[in-house]
Amino acid sequence: MDIFAQQLVNGLVLGSIYALVALGYTMVYGILELINFAHGEVTMIGAMVALTVIGVLAGVAPDLPGVLVVLGGILVAIPACMLLAFGIEKIAYRPLRKAPRLAPLITAIGVSIILQNLAMLIWGRQYVSFPEILPTTKFEVFGAHISLLQIAIVVLALTIMACLWLLVERTRLGRAMRATAQSREVAELMGVNVDRVISATFIIGAAIAAIAGVMVSAYYGLAHYYMGFMLGLKAFSAAVLGGIGNIAGAMLGGLLLGVIEALGAGYIGDITGGFLGSHYQDVFAFFVLIGVLVFRPSGLLGERVANRA
């Protein structure tokens, strides 16, 4: 029971981070049908920028409470990532909007390589560690240890998702985004400034990614120039699992993938009689992904589109 509860908690924490990153993928995909490969790297840049600011702040004002220092880091990382995503969209994706579908995918991969190597030049090849400034209080619930940080991550993630939901469903911009996703041409005819909406989508996704990046680095206690790759891959898988283009699907897919992964890592040894160990964690996640897609080809919450209506 304790292992189960503990892994469930770990999975939920990890899953809410995946869900946040997945939101960025799914929003862009919903509007442009583009796999924004560079999104994982934007998350990484967010973590790196925040860590730098946090390091400086912790050095200048050692008396400042840790939460404020981290908040400072997040507040710098968000605009940095927004600016970055705005630039990426403008330079690498916008000119290719009428090109064949795989062309922007290649520039996305190129941008992702560029960002990774820039980060390596700036921050070096070694792991950057997260300073131990956050309180490490732990609670025990149902035999699972839950830290304050874990609670904060989940609560913050849920808050962000709720805000995004409101933004998309209740505001003018949200309506414009939904309209653009349905049909770019018709939205344009109705007076929606499509370019602006697309930029806004990228920027919102990047802001959320920046927060997710800080969460990951705080949770694992480190950041690395290569971290965006696997994180992006998992998040994209989560988005597909939930049904890509669907915001609720990304949230569900992220949480589910995190929990499956954590439980898989905890139990895979028992299930297979010790044949496969916890290093097969990733395999487990991908098997589930493939399994789900074979039986529900458009994801869990994806709308079922007839092949050609």
Place this chain on the structure above:
Amino acid sequence: MLLAILPFLMGFGLGNAWVRVLDFVLLYVLLAIGLNIVVGYAGLLDLGYIAFYALGAYLYAWLASPHFGLHLPFWLVLPLGAMLAGLFGVLLGAPTLRLRGDYLAIVTLGFGEIIRIFMNNLNAPFNLTNGPQGMNLIDPVSIAGFSFGKPLHVFGMTFPPTYFYYYLFLAFTLLAIFVALRLQDSRIGRAWAAIREDEIAAAAMGINTRNMKLLAFAMGATFGGLAGGLFAAFQGFISPESFNLWESILVLCMIVLGGMGNIPGVILGAVLLTVIPEALRYLGDLQRATLGHVAVDPADLRMLLFGVALVAMMLFRPAGLLPSHQRKREFAAEDGVAEQEQANLYDTRA
């Protein structure tokens, strides 16, 4: 003719390291041609292609290295590797054929990762792949008693094994090009093109779309397995590191950059993307010449510039460097119609 003497020109002009680069160019051309069948001809986006390369390489290593004490001949092992890869192509393809565009992409990506993770971890409970350390001492190719493993001394000159492998790879690459070109205009190739453009219409015209898609997967995978076996023999050492997702993405970049579906374009893409990173190794010398010292480690700068090159080439030639005639026409056509066609090109839903 040029192809025949190219390694000597490179070897004497630029050093033997470049002959090795040439060998890799040929391997990547082989891979790119294989992936082009799946992505370029049939329009199925495959992000896990390198898994087939890995399967071919590992099968070669199992059957021709001290790992299991087996030393089967090259001519037997290589087709077996290609067949194994082809079989896995069908195994992957069969359950995933219902998936559309990007869903298929993510499943193939997952498949590639699964294969890699298994390769990485199957050193326990029994040692199948030797884990992350990889397998070494793989037998070199040996034809009619002549081993490719040792350098050859003639006329007071020494030719390293890279020269022999060049001709071996060249033969296979030419064969692959021939097969791919013949396929393109065959009944099968036209069926693939029809599926790529509009699957429903293709089915209505009596094409068995399921079998045709499976065939594309199997054919592409077979080429991958073949290239993998050659790679294992050439390197003498393989490890899961060589088969990560970036390799799949690199091969995909080659065909999209060169001009998808068009064999000369695909070859050009493979050549460019293999040679550019190698050429960028000279950045250190360039910095020393212009700045007097090495300001930034060229190894760090190399990939950065590679990324820039990728973005720039794509922005200037969005249809690829040498697009196929069909796509060129679509680009030249008037906006409205062309746009619609473009949108449909890789999206069977539209």
